Every structure is written in C-alpha cells, then in structure tokens.
Amino acid sequence: xxxxxxxRKGAVLFTEYKAGKSIKKALSMKxxxxxxxxxESKLRGRGGAGFPxxxxxMLTAAAxxxxxxxxxxxxxxxPGTFKDRxxxxxxxxxxxxxxxxxxxxxxxxxxIVYLRGEYEYLLPSLNDYLENMRKDNxxxxxxxxxxxxxxxxxxxxxxxxxxxxxxxxxxxxxxxHRGEARNRPPFPVTTGFMKKPTVVNNVETLACxxxxxxxxxxxxxxxxxxxxxxxxxFSISGDCAKPGVYELAWGTSIKELLEFVGAEKTKAVxxxxxxxxxxxxxxxxxxxxxxDAATGGxxxxxxxxxxMLHVLKNFMEFFVEESCGQxxxxxxxxxxxxxxxxxxxxxxxxxxxxxxxxxxxKTMQVxxxxxxxQSSPNSFISILENFKDEILNNGNGGxxxx
Amino acid sequence: MLVVEKNALTxxxxxxxxxxxxxxxxxxxxxxxxxxxxxxxPDFAQQEIARLLDxxxxxxxxxxxxxxxxxxxxxxxxxVRVCKTITCDLQGKDAVCKAIERELGCKFGESSKDNxxxxxxxxxLGLCDMxxxxxxxxxxxxNLTPEKAVEILNGVK
Numbered sequence: 001x002x003x004x005x006x007x008r009k010g011a012v013l014f015t016e017y018k019a020g021k022s023i024k025k026a027l028s029m030k031x032x033x034x035x036x037x038x039x040e041s042k043l044r045g046r047g048g049a050g051f052p053x054x055x056x057x058m059l060t061a062a063a064x065x066x067x068x069x070x071x072x073x074x075x076x077x078x079p080g081t082f083k084d085r086x087x088x089x090x091x092x093x094x095x096x097x098x099x100x101x102x103x104x105x106x107x108x109x110x111x112i113v114y115l116r117g118e119y120e121y122l123l124p125s126l127n128d129y130l131e132n133m134r135k136d137n138x139x140x141x142x143x144x145x146x147x148x149x150x151x152x153x154x155x156x157x158x159x160x161x162x163x164x165x166x167x168x169x170x171x172x173x174x175x176x177h178r179g180e181a182r183n184r185p186p187f188p189v190t191t192g193f194m195k196k197p198t199v200v201n202n203v204e205t206l207a208c209x210x211x212x213x214x215x216x217x218x219x220x221x222x223x224x225x226x227x228x229x230x231x232x233x234f235s236i237s238g239d240c241a242k243p244g245v246y247e248l249a250w251g252t253s254i255k256e257l258l259e260f261v262g263a264e265k266t267k268a269v270x271x272x273x274x275x276x277x278x279x280x281x282x283x284x285x286x287x288x289x290x291x292d293a294a295t296g297g298x299x300x301x302x303x304x305x306x307x308m309l310h311v312l313k314n315f316m317e318f319f320v321e322e323s324c325g326q327x328x329x330x331x332x333x334x335x336x337x338x339x340x341x342x343x344x345x346x347x348x349x350x351x352x353x354x355x356x357x358x359x360x361x362k363t364m365q366v367x368x369x370x371x372x373x374q375s376s377p378n379s380f381i382s383i384l385e386n387f388k389d390e391i392l393n394n395g396n397g398g399x400x401x402x
Numbered sequence: 403m404l405v406v407e408k409n410a411l412t413x414x415x416x417x418x419x420x421x422x423x424x425x426x427x428x429x430x431x432x433x434x435x436x437x438x439x440x441x442x443x444p445d446f447a448q449q450e451i452a453r454l455l456d457x458x459x460x461x462x463x464x465x466x467x468x469x470x471x472x473x474x475x476x477x478x479x480x481x482v483r484v485c486k487t488i489t490c491d492l493q494g495k496d497a498v499c500k501a502i503e504r505e506l507g508c509k510f511g512e513s514s515k516d517n518x519x520x521x522x523x524x525x526x527l528g529l530c531d532m533x534x535x536x537x538x539x540x541x542x543x544x545n546l547t548p549e550k551a552v553e554i555l556n557g558v559k
Binding site for chain 1: 537
C-alpha cells in the first residue's frame with residue numbers, strides 16, 4: 001500500500017505537522033491548562049460512542065494510584081472501517097504524540113497500543129518509528145528535558161476478536177484472559193488495566209488531541225457543528241468511484257458525501273458499520289454528526305443492483321461469529337435474528353414472527369452487557385424497516401425474488 | 403510426541419516466559435509466539451505454559467479457543483484468509499474463492515493435500531476500499547481478481 005500523506009487534504013488532521021511539536025508545547029504548559037483546551041474543543045471519542053475526551057482524562061488525572069496507563073485502541077474491527085490503518089501507516093506522529101501528551105496529563109509512564117492482529121504488517125514500521133522517537137527523546141526518561149516525566153510506548157498485538165474493540169474486553173485481553181466485557185462500573189478511568197486507572201482512546205481521538213494542543217481548542221471548535229466539533233475521518237467503501245479515507249467536517253449531509261465520492265444510483269447507505277443503521281433514499285438529507293447520524297467513520301454505499309437481504313444476512317453472520325457468548329441476549333439473540341433472515345430468504349416466514357424478532361432486537365439493545373449486543377440489532381431493525389417493500393412486500397411471498 | 407521434542411518445546415516456552423514475565427498478562431504474547439513458530443498450540447505446550455505461569459491448563463485452553471488466530475490443531479503451512487465481509491463480498495469475493503478452491507483442490511476450512519495451504523474466511527480485514535482482499539500469513543493482497551489470487555498463491559513457497 002502506498003503512502004498518500006502528501007495527497008491527503010483536510011481541515012484538521014490531514015494538515016502539515018512537524019513530529020514532536022505538540023509534545024514540546026504541551027510540556028511547557030500546565031496539565032490543567034491543556035485539559036481546559038481539550039474541554040474547550042469539545043472533543044468527543046472518535047471510536048463511535050462519543051464520550052467527551054476531557055471528562056475521561058480529568059477523571060483519570062484525578063485518580064490516585066502508583067501507576068496509570070494510556071491505551072490506544074487500534075482494534076479496528078468494525079466492518080467498513082479502515083481509517084486507523086491509514087492514520088497508523090501515514091500519520092504515526094499525530095497518534096504517538098497524542099499518547100505522550102495523554103501520559104503527561106494523567107500522570108502515566110506507560111502507553112500501550114492494542115493493534116488488531118489483522119494489522120500485523122504495520123508492526124515493523126511502527127516499531128521503527130517508536131525507536132526513532134526514543135532517539136529524539138520524545139520517549140524515554142525526562143522527555144525533552146522535562147525532568148521527572150518518563151513515558152514509553154509498546155505495541156500489543158490482538159489475536160482476531162472483534163469484541164476486543166470494546167474497552168473492558170480489550171483490557172481483559174491484555175491481561176491474558178478471554179476478551180469478555182466487564183461489568184461497569186467500575187470504569188477503566190479508575191479500575192482499568194491491572195486494576196489501575198487507565199484511559200482507553202481511539203487512534204483518531206489521540207491524533208485530534210495532538211492538533212488541539214498545536215492550535216488550541218477555539219481553533220478546533222471552528223470546524224464542524226455545535227455539538228460535533230472538528231472534523232471526522234470517514235472510511236468510505238462500496239459502490240462509488242473513489243472509495244477511501246477522507247476528512248470531512250461534521251455536519252456533512254449524506255447527499256453531499258455521496259456526490260463527493262462519486263456514488264451513482266445509490267439505494268442505501270450503511271452508517272456506522274455493521275452495528276450502525278442503514279438509511280434509504282428518503283433519509284439522505286440527514287447529517288453525519290453525533291446528534292443525527294452518528295458514526296465511528298464507517299460508510300458503506302450500496303447501489304440499486306444490491307440485495308439488501310443479502311447485506312443483512314452478511315452482517316448477522318458476522319455478529320453470530322463475533323459474539324463472545326458471555327451474555328444470553330447477544331449469544332442467542334443474534335442467532336435468532338440470523339434465522340429470521342434465513343426464513344425471509346426462503347420465503348418461509350410470517351409477519352408476526354418478524355415483528356417478534358424486531359422486539360427481540362429492542363430487548364437486546366437494552367439487555368446486552370456490552371456494545372456488541374446492544375448495537376448488533378441496529379442493522380436488522382433498520383434494514384427491515386427502511387427496505388420493507390424490497391424485502392417483505394415484494395409480491396413473491398417474501399422470497400426476495402427467488 | 404518424542405521426548406526430545408517435548409524437551410525442546412519446554413525450553414522454548416521457558417525462554418518465552420523469561421522474556422515476557424511470569425504474569426498472566428504474558429499469556430497471549432506467549433501463545434502468539436508459539437502459534438507463529440508451530441502454526442498451532444499443541445496439548446503439551448498448553449500444559450507447559452499453564453505450569454510455568456501457574457494457572458490451570460483449562461484456562462490456557464479457554465483463551466486459545468476464544469481467539470480466531472489461535473488454534474489447537476495443526477493446519478497447512480501457509481494460512482490463506484479471504485475477507486468475507488460485505489464490501490469484499492460485493493466486489494467479487496465468491497469468484498476469487500472458487501478459483502482458489504479449484505486451483506488448490508481443497509475447500510475453505512481445509513488444508514490442501516500437500517499441506518502447503520490452509521484456507522479460511524476472515525471477518526473484515528480493514529481493506530474495504532481495495533477489495534476483494536486476502537491475507538497470506540501476515541502479508542495482505544488487495545484488489546484481487548480470480549487470476550491474480552491464484553498467481554499470488556502459486557508464488558508462495
């Protein structure tokens with residue numbers, strides 16, 4: 001894969017940056033002042049959940065412990081998401097500088113990148129980059145002459161489990177256990193890796209922090225909407241002329257995005273990956289933002305030739321395989337939803353049963369233990385609702401044209 | 403397993419435990435290394451890891467079975483993983499897979515007769531903008547056509 005850093009254009013992240021600049025600036029500031037800048041920027045977690053970064057870091061900074069950890073969540077497993085791959089390959093400076101700044105703010109000396117096993121090919125270049133940071137004293141002891149601030153970063157490889165993107169499952173996995181989500185509270189900000197206070201942040205969030213420290217929170221807030229500040233990296237794939245990773249302002253409408261990537265005859269747009277929602281033509285005016293169509297960055301485009309039932313089946317098979325099996329709503333629920341899809345496929349279904357399954361989906365959304373089971377019914381409910389005519393009312397007894 | 407093989411494996415695990423530490427958090431790192439060198443984690447290795455980390459062997463087994471990249475049975479020498487998630491699927495994954503199966507004479511979920519390859523499907527590899535995609539061991543290949551995929555596999559030693 002080629003490095004396209006020079007060709008990429010954007011307002012916030014895909015801009016010029018000299019490695020180490022924000023680290024030096026941060027180290028000349030007081031910890032509280034940096035936190036205030038981040039608070040001012042209204043930065044929210046870029047993994048999809050959108051938790052305010054400043055709140056998370058303030059809680060961890062306030063926790064008293066002999067050891068704290070900064071974890072970069074690079075377990076990018078959501079179908080249709082690949083922005084972290086691009087960031088780690090082309091912009092490691094933004095990500096690692098953000099980790100060092102996080103370490104300085106919360107008072108940690110250890111950063112760990114949880115890199116998904118599928119991205120093992122990135123490992124040599126990332127390790128080389130970290131080695132150079134050590135040589136330049138951006139990592140190690142007394143960083144950039146700041147006495148008493150020691151920080152180092154290591155990379156932990158995942159072993160192929162989607163659920164490990166959930167922060168407590170990720171921590172379990174790092175501690176050498178099955179990647180099963182924990183009960184919360186306690187939250188990782190007080191009881192995280194090795195029971196120590198831990199911040200877990202998405203790759204993109206950390207990169208944003210580097211930019212906020214460089215230019216200030218007020219500058220960051222100029223981009224995007226009131227509730228979703230800054231810009232977002234979108235991983236766009238599917239039926240369009242120019243798939244790839246693009247930086248767009250929050251608040252961009254789906255219609256604008258489709259024009260931007262040259263998508264024609266679009267029937268459906270899946271926002272937020274397999275765990276997101278599927279929108280039809282009547283909803284293309286909606287905005288991509290935390291307050292409207294929220295997403296961790298995955299946008300999948302389907303044109304008129306695609307069978308939405310086929311798409312749904314693919315998603316449900318994914319969740320059946322990736323459910324960790326710990327809690328019943330998710331373990332059994334996903335299988336039942338997949339069976340429902342197969343019934344529709346063969347034409348052997350009743351409307352009342354499908355409605356029951358939709359209710360089951362709603363139960364899963366509230367009863368599942370972690371984000372996987374809480375969000376896996378989203379596509380089932382939204383596809384059956386938004387593409388009802390194609391899937392259920394198609395005049396073939398529901399057999400989807402077969 | 404021969405006694406000499408057992409001894410060699412024990413030594414290997416001992417050195418890994420020394421490298422990563424005796425703590426439970428070293429478990430996945432150790433399993434990753436054993437998986438990499440032996441392409442599976444044999445029974446005996448599981449017992450030795452458990453003994454050296456002072457945990458029950460069932461704990462080791464339960465962790466191995468949780469993760470898609472770890473397995474207890476030997477597989478073909480080169481692991482071929484074709485992405486089956488929706489974007490790769492719509493970009494022609496089926497044709498690629500059929501061509502691979504024809505060429506190697508085995509199905510997905512099986513090793514080839516000469517034990518050179520093991521075929522499996524993978525969930526999203528994060529290469530959706532360049533699908534269909536597959537990984538052969540750690541290397542990834544993108545924008546596959548049936549012909550290109552077969553050519554790549556023929557080039558694998």
